[in-house]
Amino acid sequence: MKMISRGFIVLCILLAGCVPAPANPPVEPNASSWPTWVVTDVAAVRPAAPPDQAATQAELKEVQTLVAGRDQAALQQIAYWDSGSPSYRWIEIAFAQNRATPASAPRVFRMMSLLNVAIYDALVVAWDAKYTYQRARPAALAPSLPVVAQHTNSPSYPSEHAVAAGAASTVLAYIYPDLAQDFLAKAQAAADSRVLAGAHFPSDVEAGLELGRQVAQQVIARAQVDDTLPAWDGVIPTGPGHWTGEKPAEPNAAKWETWVLASPDAVRPGPPLAHDSPELAAELQEVMTITHTFPIDQKAMWWQSAEGVFENWYTFASLRMFEQGLDANPVAAARTYALMSVAQHDAVIACWDAKYTYWSFRPIHMEPTLKTVFATPNYPSYPSGHACVSTAISEVIAAEFPAYAEAIRARAADAYESRIWAGIHFRHEMVAGKEIGVAVAQQVLAWDD
Known part of the structure; x- marks a missing residue:
């Protein structure tokens, strides 16, 4: 009770203007x-000093004129x-x-x-x-x-x-x-x-x-x-279990420069399940027996959209920044956005490295009668790109906003499950993708320590 009374008195004094409120740091x-x-040397890029006092006073008059004419x-x-x-x-x-x-x-x-x-x-x-x-x-x-x-x-x-x-x-x-x-x-x-x-x-x-x-x-x-990388050589491996098609998407992305990974293959997973294994046959059955309700198919479609794949992660983080006042801390907000985007960038490179190493086929190649929610993406299957990038960025967001870790990880789980619902991935591809995402996020967060 004494603490409450004392706090109440201090508040009254502050409100009355008897003492100044503490300034923000x-x-x-x-x-x-x-x-x-x-940037390797911050001081070397530092801009020259601002104008002197006389020039500043002249600039102040310019500001005052502009403000008056708003x-x-x-x-x-x-x-x-x-x-x-x-x-x-x-x-x-x-x-x-x-x-x-x-x-x-x-x-x-x-x-x-x-x-x-x-x-x-x-x-x-x-x-x-x-x-x-x-x-x-x-x-x-x-x-x-x-x-x-x-x-x-x-x-x-x-x-x-x-x-x-x-x-x-x-x-x-x-x-x-x-x-x-x-x-x-x-x-x-x-x-x-x-x-x-x-x-x-x-x-x-x-x-x-x-x-x-x-x-x-x-x-x-x-x-x-x-x-300026050399053009892809156009060679597509053939044989059982290999992806088939023409002009696969972005094969050179497997060779892009990474931000934190030592090389594109630094977290490359082991090979996918054998094409004739009973384990893969069981995973195909999982895909084939999905009960396609409107909510399931709607989610699968949303996670295929630009909002689902790219934008929603930034919307989520921006809302947390608004809530916590980080919009008034430009350099901290930029740091978080950079960590998020670097995680997805390196995760997709690691993913593409594995895709174009193993050239693994899609469920529709194993069972041509399979009906997918949308057209199967035109590139190899293993591992799942959604699992790689969604896990990577969600782990960074979870570290940046720990109170929301459960919520953002649940969102990532929805993202990669949607690829099973859509009929375009096998289960083990999701597992491998998630492992890549976690490994990349750990390296991104370690870079920032």
Whole structure:
């Protein structure tokens, strides 16, 4: 009772304004020491110092003029780019582009890893610059300035939103060169929104855009190694138990550079069940005897969609970030997104390595009368790609948000069970895929320790 009374009195004093409420601590002042993926020397990439005091005062007047002239369109622009962490809109933009011009699953996972690694590494460098230069935000110099953006308690230079915009737009322009100008225009709009909001000086966003672009070029240099691999030789093994078909999807993905795995075959599983084994015959019976209800088939279809395969994991993580206030911690949010995307990227490479090592056939090859929920994917079966990538990303999310570990693992289980329901995989392929996913996630999380 005494503790309750004392707490009540303190609360009353705070509410009465007799003592100031405690200020929020600065956001991640030590983030410059966090590990990075492509940047080898954070200080070497650090932008030059911000303008001096006289130039800053001139910039402040420019900010005040822009803020005073805000109209409804400006407020909408600010609100759009202010939603979530700086990574949030760019992840949404990338997925929207994939829906408009669908790519193969390995290429989508690769795009997301390039995007999120570029944003994360650029923000680590930005955080080094912020706490090196300690530039005050505009409202610190003009307390009456009406700021209409969420407050990240960190120094002003460079702008975190501009950094993310520069990095993301440069990566997306590389992947979709015909749309490069559209992405660059979006980046400029994102950067401009921070000045309009009163959250940053013009030089903050200029330096941020340039820093993001610079780090993205390092990421792109890495991607170009994959893009210049020799063409697949076109040889498809023949014989009992082998996959049959033409133009299998992305055989070269088995040779792409990995982020954490020592090589694409680092976690390669043993061979699949023999084509004439009683164990495989029993697994075929499991597939053949699925009771196809509307809910089962609906789930199978959803997990085949872009939302099921790619987007839902990020939606889940973003909601947790909103709940926990991590949208106001840009570098921590970017770190989580990068770990998630790297896990799926390396998992799909490990999966494709096994697929194109064993060239294992699908259930429909063993039993041509089998009716599947949708067309069987045009590449070898073992191991299950859904099991690999869903397990990998769910294990990372479980580690990042342990209160939701059970929920996200249940979602991953649904994802890989859906491949049995659909009639396109055998049970042992799910088991092997899950083992790959767990192994990759463990290495991703170990990298971050």
